[in-house]
Amino acid sequence: DLPPQVRIHEVGPRDGLQNEKAVVPAEVKAEFIHRLAAAGLGTIEATSFVHPKWVPQLADAERLYPLLADLPQEVRLPVLVPNERGLDRALELGAREVAVFASATESFARANLNRTVDEALAMFEPVVCRARDEGLTVRGYLSMCFGDPWEGPVPVAQVVRVCRALDAMGCAELSLGDTIGVATPGHVTRLLSALHEAGLLASGLAVHFHDTYGQALANTLAALQAGVTTVDASAGGLGGCPYAQSATGNLATEDLVWMLHGLGIETGVDLGRLSATSVWMAEWLGRPSPSRTVRALTGT
Ligand code: HMG
Numbered sequence: 001d002l003p004p005q006v007r008i009h010e011v012g013p014r015d016g017l018q019n020e021k022a023v024v025p026a027e028v029k030a031e032f033i034h035r036l037a038a039a040g041l042g043t044i045e046a047t048s049f050v051h052p053k054w055v056p057q058l059a060d061a062e063r064l065y066p067l068l069a070d071l072p073q074e075v076r077l078p079v080l081v082p083n084e085r086g087l088d089r090a091l092e093l094g095a096r097e098v099a100v101f102a103s104a105t106e107s108f109a110r111a112n113l114n115r116t117v118d119e120a121l122a123m124f125e126p127v128v129c130r131a132r133d134e135g136l137t138v139r140g141y142l143s144m145c146f147g148d149p150w151e152g153p154v155p156v157a158q159v160v161r162v163c164r165a166l167d168a169m170g171c172a173e174l175s176l177g178d179t180i181g182v183a184t185p186g187h188v189t190r191l192l193s194a195l196h197e198a199g200l201l202a203s204g205l206a207v208h209f210h211d212t213y214g215q216a217l218a219n220t221l222a223a224l225q226a227g228v229t230t231v232d233a234s235a236g237g238l239g240g241c242p243y244a245q246s247a248t249g250n251l252a253t254e255d256l257v258w259m260l261h262g263l264g265i266e267t268g269v270d271l272g273r274l275s276a277t278s279v280w281m282a283e284w285l286g287r288p289s290p291s292r293t294v295r296a297l298t299g300t
């Protein structure tokens with residue numbers, strides 16, 4: 001059975017723009033986020049409070065976040081924080097939702113966080129604890145849940161172990177990342193059923209697919225059939241990851257919305273307004289959106 005409604009966790013301004021060569025000015029990012037909210041997206045990951053040398057594209061977080069203050073209260077604006085320094089910066093600006101980001105593999109933990117998997121978990125523990133004490137909602141990302149560019153296919157048990165650790169810390173939601181876009185639907189079903197057996201229910205999970213091999217929508221459908229109702233996507237298919245060479249853009253939000261609305265599943269998103277926003281952003285970045293739905297709807 002499919003759910004009547006899906007919550008889209010929009011990651012374009014963060015996962016999308018962090019991987020663009022061009023550094024987009026804070027004012028343009030703010031307009032992007034306002035347009036996404038006006039198109040009906042209720043959760044928009046705004047930026048990251050990471051080391052500015054690691055992700056220069058998001059080094060303007062302090063400038064950007066205050067430009068979002070006029071958005072309606074009900075629009076959720078989660079931000080990424082890797083450590084206590086990141087949490088301090090986010091709290092200073094009044095962020096209400098944060099996300100930590102772990103890895104299922106040692107290679108990516110090293111490349112992305114300069115830590116082993118367990119050292120990274122130890123770094124997140126006080127962050128999650130303090131964020132919850134402050135009344136914040138905390139999401140836990142887990143990267144490389146299916147395949148890793150250095151290690152190949154990732155054993156399900158390895159993913160389950162790190163998910164349990166993030167869950168035990170008190171993350172309200174876990175997002176399962178296919179960072180390099182190699183997952184296929186059978187693998188998604190197997191992972192979700194192993195997590196279910198470990199007591200991690202689909203209601204507390206989100207899926208985060210990159211579309212490298214064109215499987216992101218099929219994978220999403222497999223996840224919906226397993227009970228997942230939160231799906232990450234990036235407007236216009238922006239995105240990738242600077243520390244995972246072979247990663248391309250996230251599942252495009254427009255492609256996701258086209259499929260969900262076709263299935264009779266509500267999202268609250270106005271597809272016309274959203275596509276127009278992605279065309280505007282693509283013009284800004286100087287290259288067409290890779291989303292088939294954006295191109296079909298706008299003739300670009
Ligand atoms: P490190 O070099 O080990 O940092 O990096 P450190 O803890 O040793 O500190 C070194 C210096 O950095 C210190 O300054 C700190 O204050 C400073 P110093 O005392 O030497 O002058 N520093 C900071 N400054 C500002 N903000 C901070 C911060 N932290 C330390 N938060 C670190 C460790 C985690 C900081 C670094 O590796 C980092 O920033 N990594 C972020 C990488 C990243 O953002 N990747 C992309 C997001 S993950 C992703 O895209 C995947 C996802 O989409 C899901 C999927 O698709 O799989 C979520």
Ligand code: MG
Pocket residue numbers: 015177179208240241250
């Ligand atoms: Mg990602």
